[in-house]
Amino acid sequence: MDIRTIGVVGAGQMGNGIAHVCALAGYDVVLTDVSADALAAARATIERNMARQVEKGRVPEADRDAALARITGTGTLTDLASADLVIEAATEKEAIKHAIFAELVPALGPDTILTSNTSSISITRLAAATDRPERFMGFHFMNPVPVMQLVELIRGIATSDETYEACRGVVDRLNKTAAVAEDYPAFIVNRVLIPMINEACYTLYEGVGNVASIDKALKLGANHPMGPLELADFIGLDTCLAIMNVLHDGLADTKYRPCPLLVKYVEAGWLGRKAGRGFYDYRGEGDPVPTR
Numbered sequence: 001m002d003i004r005t006i007g008v009v010g011a012g013q014m015g016n017g018i019a020h021v022c023a024l025a026g027y028d029v030v031l032t033d034v035s036a037d038a039l040a041a042a043r044a045t046i047e048r049n050m051a052r053q054v055e056k057g058r059v060p061e062a063d064r065d066a067a068l069a070r071i072t073g074t075g076t077l078t079d080l081a082s083a084d085l086v087i088e089a090a091t092e093k094e095a096i097k098h099a100i101f102a103e104l105v106p107a108l109g110p111d112t113i114l115t116s117n118t119s120s121i122s123i124t125r126l127a128a129a130t131d132r133p134e135r136f137m138g139f140h141f142m143n144p145v146p147v148m149q150l151v152e153l154i155r156g157i158a159t160s161d162e163t164y165e166a167c168r169g170v171v172d173r174l175n176k177t178a179a180v181a182e183d184y185p186a187f188i189v190n191r192v193l194i195p196m197i198n199e200a201c202y203t204l205y206e207g208v209g210n211v212a213s214i215d216k217a218l219k220l221g222a223n224h225p226m227g228p229l230e231l232a233d234f235i236g237l238d239t240c241l242a243i244m245n246v247l248h249d250g251l252a253d254t255k256y257r258p259c260p261l262l263v264k265y266v267e268a269g270w271l272g273r274k275a276g277r278g279f280y281d282y283r284g285e286g287d288p289v290p291t292r
């Protein structure tokens with residue numbers, strides 16, 4: 001299947017990165033968001049991030065200019081009607097995603113492939129609510145999209161081989177690498193990564209180590225580029241907790257119970273970097289200060 005135009009729904013952290021890499025790879029991109037501010041901010045972020053790639057000599061100036069010219073922003077969801085592939089990257093709420101597909105599907109051609117960048121919602125369930133479960137799959141980018149190499153491709157129970165091959169072709173053209181996952185809670189990356197972060201929270205909760213010693217131990221002892229608590233702050237503690245709840249509910253195994261200390265940080269609004277405070281306090285001028 002020939003994919004030329006990619007529609008991206010949601011112009012937040014992930015949506016702007018997805019539009020960025022698709023446009024640089026030569027696809028026409030139609031980017032939409034309910035928020036005009038989010039659309040404007042996405043355009044500014046894409047321009048800033050591409051300018052950095054030009055400065056570093058990774059992208060020629062002419063390619064940057066051509067890529068920016070290929071991105072169209074719109075507040076109207078049905079402007080994605082001409083897309084051959086849609087990547088939905090709106091807020092992680094199932095009702096929002098269902099409402100988007102319900103409005104979008106009648107405007108699409110019968111061959112358009114629909115995908116979702118969801119971190120945790122069942123692909124099979126999202127697909128079942130559309131008219132094309134065989135042309136639906138999970139297209140899960142990692143954050144930040146322009147930097148991270150992996151895309152998880154998640155097949156719902158009905159996803160056809162043709163849909164999978166078309167999506168795999170897009171991942172290749174983006175110069176990224178696909179890992180294929182079956183549709184079970186949190187797929188592969190978050191199924192392994194988030195319980196490790198949750199275990200680091202238990203290690204802190206039980207007093208086995210403090211924030212600094214736990215992060216140092218994993219950085220130097222397991223060669224991780226970031227410690228697990230530093231990484232949790234980067235991802236967002238609310239997101240980590242939401243994914244633990246998806247694992248706990250979806251697999252019904254007590255080994256996935258969220259650490260009470262993680263719950264307490266979220267209840268306090270200490271959500272990590274985005275809130276200025278999480279396992280570290282980022283509000284000062286100097287290096288982040290451990291909170292325990």
Ligand code: NAD
Nearest residue numbers: 010011012013014033034035038089090091092118119143
């Ligand atoms: P975000 O909050 O930065 O952006 C979400 C955007 O969706 C917002 O701009 C919001 O205005 C928009 N939106 C909400 N309702 C909409 C609607 N009806 N139509 C169009 N746009 C709408 O969130 P994000 O971090 O970019 O996450 C987006 C998706 O990507 C989620 O499904 C999330 O699980 C997934 N994801 C996130 C990460 C991450 O690290 N943040 C990583 C992989 C996947």
